[in-house]
Amino acid sequence: MSVIHPSEIEFIAEDELIKVTPRFREQRLQMITGNFGPFAPGVPLKIPIWMALNLKNRGLVIVHQPKWMTEEKLKEWLESENADNTNAIAPLHYHYREISRMLLQNCRDNMSDITEIEQLVEDIWNVRISKLKMSCKNVMKTRWQMEIPDHGGVFKIDNFTQMEVNFIRGTFLKGLNLSFVMSNKITTIEQKAEQHMLGDTTNSSATVPTGSSAMSQFTQSQNQN
């Protein structure tokens, strides 16, 4: 069973680029993920979040608030999410929750509207997750109400981020698999029951014990007696 912890998704999100202003001078750094350009004090540039958090903790850098992480934009997003009852809106950033969590925990001093942003991100998360859970519930309902197609059913969801999908991944996928297995069983036994009803001679099953020939002799001798 493949279980992905949310901290692993946060780790993946740390690769995103963020704009910072360094306070030190350094030449181009050549790293595995890419080259990060010469650092000059006061000159903003983009570096990955993992690097930005590390430098910030050492006091070497000032982290800027991302453009999408403002109160107005988040409020607008929340309103459009609330307006649409079933589908999710395209997120402002694919890792909005992880990035906002990391920045608001570590880089509070350069940010504005911290409490409002926390609140808004929380609300947006709740709305999206409830939509996702609702659609999962509806899918599970159709699994026992309607026929499941031969290939098991294909379901498509739009505009949900990695973190949200991970939320339902385990139980939902296993639930789908389970209902598929059971529904296949139902069709096989129904077909078999139809065969019985139509009076077909029952074929011997694959696991007939090996002494079956001896058994049939036994029954014949019983009948004779």
Added chain:
Amino acid sequence: MSDLGIVDDQSASYLDIDDILMTENKISCRARYDLVDLELRRTAEDFHEGKKVDLPIWMAMRLNEFFRHEIPKQYNTHFQGILNADPEVVNLHKEGPKYFAMGLQLTSENFDFADDEDIINMCQTLLQASARRVSWISDMAAADHYQQSKVDSKLDDMEKVLRIVGRPADFFDGHVYFYIRFSSKNRERKNL
């Protein structure tokens, strides 16, 4: 055990510990003929026709030729009615810790129950109950910890796996990492 397809697969279920445990459950069987000198219960005894005996499922399946089986109490029509009405409150752990797996096993063709219709209905009830309980479990996995142990005692083995998968934090360590509210007031998250 969360992949119930293993019940049908002879080669995969041979070594699967959950399947072994599940087939240990007893089923009451009636002898079809007069069987002489069998040692099913450690002493040689005679079974006259119609005598009842409790055999484990793995044995009952192979002795299909000689015994007629009866549907166990937790899968009969009465219990199906209970499950159909409200699956979320039934304590499936009590009804045999591997309720769904055993239910699927009973539908295999090795068994000879008196009433085929009933088995089909039982399977449909299982499907419906499992779908509804899975949605209920996924709701529960997202919610708070308080009622957790009370709910756990009602889940059968397969559903316990589903619950753990739905909550990765439990799987890794005891801390609830992320899926509850992060507020600016409590910076220190208590260990749960």
